[in-house]
Amino acid sequence: MNLYDRIPNNVNLAEDKRLQRALEKWLPNFLSWWHDMGPDGFQDKEVWLRTAVDVGSEGWAHFDYIKMPDYRWGIFLEPPQAEAKVGFGDNYGQPAYQEVPGEFRNSLRRIIVTQGDTEPASVEQQRQLGHTCPSLYDMRNLFQVNVEEGRHLWAMVYLLQAYFGRDGRDEADALLERRSGNPDKPRILEAFNQPCDDWLNFFAFTMFTDRDGKYQLSALAESGFEPLARTCRFMLTEEAHHMFVGDTGLNRVVKRTAQLMKENANEDVREPGGIPLDIIQRYINFWFSYSLDLFGGEISSNSSDFFAAGLKGRFKEQEQYTDHVAKEGVFSLPVVESGKLAAREVPLRNALNEVLRGEYVKDCAKGLARWNRALAEEGISERLFLPQIRFHRHVGEYAGNYFDVEGNLITQAEFDHHKSEWLPSMEDREYVRSLMRPVTDPGKIANWIAPPATGIKGKPFDFEYVRL
Ligand SMILES: [Fe+2]
Numbered sequence: 001m002n003l004y005d006r007i008p009n010n011v012n013l014a015e016d017k018r019l020q021r022a023l024e025k026w027l028p029n030f031l032s033w034w035h036d037m038g039p040d041g042f043q044d045k046e047v048w049l050r051t052a053v054d055v056g057s058e059g060w061a062h063f064d065y066i067k068m069p070d071y072r073w074g075i076f077l078e079p080p081q082a083e084a085k086v087g088f089g090d091n092y093g094q095p096a097y098q099e100v101p102g103e104f105r106n107s108l109r110r111i112i113v114t115q116g117d118t119e120p121a122s123v124e125q126q127r128q129l130g131h132t133c134p135s136l137y138d139m140r141n142l143f144q145v146n147v148e149e150g151r152h153l154w155a156m157v158y159l160l161q162a163y164f165g166r167d168g169r170d171e172a173d174a175l176l177e178r179r180s181g182n183p184d185k186p187r188i189l190e191a192f193n194q195p196c197d198d199w200l201n202f203f204a205f206t207m208f209t210d211r212d213g214k215y216q217l218s219a220l221a222e223s224g225f226e227p228l229a230r231t232c233r234f235m236l237t238e239e240a241h242h243m244f245v246g247d248t249g250l251n252r253v254v255k256r257t258a259q260l261m262k263e264n265a266n267e268d269v270r271e272p273g274g275i276p277l278d279i280i281q282r283y284i285n286f287w288f289s290y291s292l293d294l295f296g297g298e299i300s301s302n303s304s305d306f307f308a309a310g311l312k313g314r315f316k317e318q319e320q321y322t323d324h325v326a327k328e329g330v331f332s333l334p335v336v337e338s339g340k341l342a343a344r345e346v347p348l349r350n351a352l353n354e355v356l357r358g359e360y361v362k363d364c365a366k367g368l369a370r371w372n373r374a375l376a377e378e379g380i381s382e383r384l385f386l387p388q389i390r391f392h393r394h395v396g397e398y399a400g401n402y403f404d405v406e407g408n409l410i411t412q413a414e415f416d417h418h419k420s421e422w423l424p425s426m427e428d429r430e431y432v433r434s435l436m437r438p439v440t441d442p443g444k445i446a447n448w449i450a451p452p453a454t455g456i457k458g459k460p461f462d463f464e465y466v467r468l
């Protein structure tokens with residue numbers, strides 16, 4: 001097999017023998033990780049998958065049946081921009097960095113490793129879900145997400161191996177050694193150590209946690225380190241599908257629950273095997289709050305350093321802002337001081353995690369509005385909501401304090417008292433798991449979820465998306 005067939009790329013890999021050797025050495029380790037930790041039980045099945053073959057906005061992807069281990073993982077970067085400049089921070093307007101600037105080397109490596117670690121982690125979290133898919137369509141979407149997270153790992157490993165020499169290669173190896181949820185060698189970020197073992201978790205994860213990915217990638221797509229910016233821009237095109245899976249998946253669950261509520265006396269949906277709205281709300285609370293943590297502390301010297309260095313910008317830095325230096329402004333946020341919430345002003349650059357988090361929250365709220373529209377359309381008056389951002393946080397200013405879902409400061413005893421109203425209990429999880437029985441006949445769907453409005457890429461819902 002020639003090099004391009006083994007490692008499809010648009011980075012001229014054939015010309016760079018050192019990088020080629022490093023990637024060829026890493027490839028078998030990746031495949032053995034995929035074999036051990038990738039989707040369990042379906043590796044030899046043909047799945048109708050999209051493969052990235054180019055970066056052009058037209059026809060960048062190719063759809064066909066393929067067995068997952070034969071997926072072409074590939075390295076694709078958006079084309080370079082002529083005379084690219086550092087778009088923000090202290091070096092605003094200088095030529096973009098084509099190599100890693102020595103003084104930012106550690107920061108940059110840390111950013112890339114942290115992003116890279118999330119990609120295989122989510123594959124590990126989701127590896128059993130194929131066994132309980134609600135339809136072949138959903139099974140195919142799960143595997144699509146999984147192979148693309150694998151490709152995202154390649155994207156980050158490419159940067160490590162191409163730009164960081166020896167320690168980059170060591171980090172690339174370590175990305176295949178950590179394991180989601182493993183107490184001895186866990187993944188770096190906590191949301192990526194949480195179990196994602198039923199489909200309600202999966203939809204909430206792709207809605208909320210993949211959406212954190214969108215905002216991190218968007219901030220890095222602004223980076224003055226051009227290879228990183230170009231990599232992230234292309235990853236974002238794939239990421240959109242993952243969020244689509246989560247958003248529409250939850251929408252379909254909500255819709256089905258609403259239908260079952262109407263059909264049954266006392267709106268009891270457990271009896272016909274639906275998922276009650278209060279359980280859906282608790283899953284939202286759980287994944288939304290864990291995903292908020294991924295943005296880091298509200299007041300952060302790292303965020304300031306990364307911005308100053310031109311490494312990590314704001315969401316739509318060029319489109320949304322005129323002042324790209326951001327040295328002046330202040331940001332006011334409530335913090336806990338002597339047992340009360342009090343406003344604190346911090347320099348804007350130190351609050352950029354919170355600024356990015358705010359963009360993310362707005363985006364999540366649009367999803368909630370769509371799901372509530374589905375409830376309204378079915379004639380149900382209950383509504384779902386996002387908990388206030390202080391609720392159930394493990395990172396930043398609010399960690400170590402207790403808040404209700406409206407963001408009021410409460411005692412630990414009060415929190416414990418309400419915990420089973422706000423977060424999934426063992427019984428909730430067991431109940432949801434009890435509904436997870438596989439439905440694998442083309443065109444058939446589990447009772448707890450509505451079918452999708454359309455199939456994938458013009459195919460009908462009853463298309464044989466996976467040949468079992
Ligand atoms: Fe990803």
Ligand SMILES: [Fe+2]
Nearest residue numbers: 210213239242
């Ligand atoms: Fe993703």
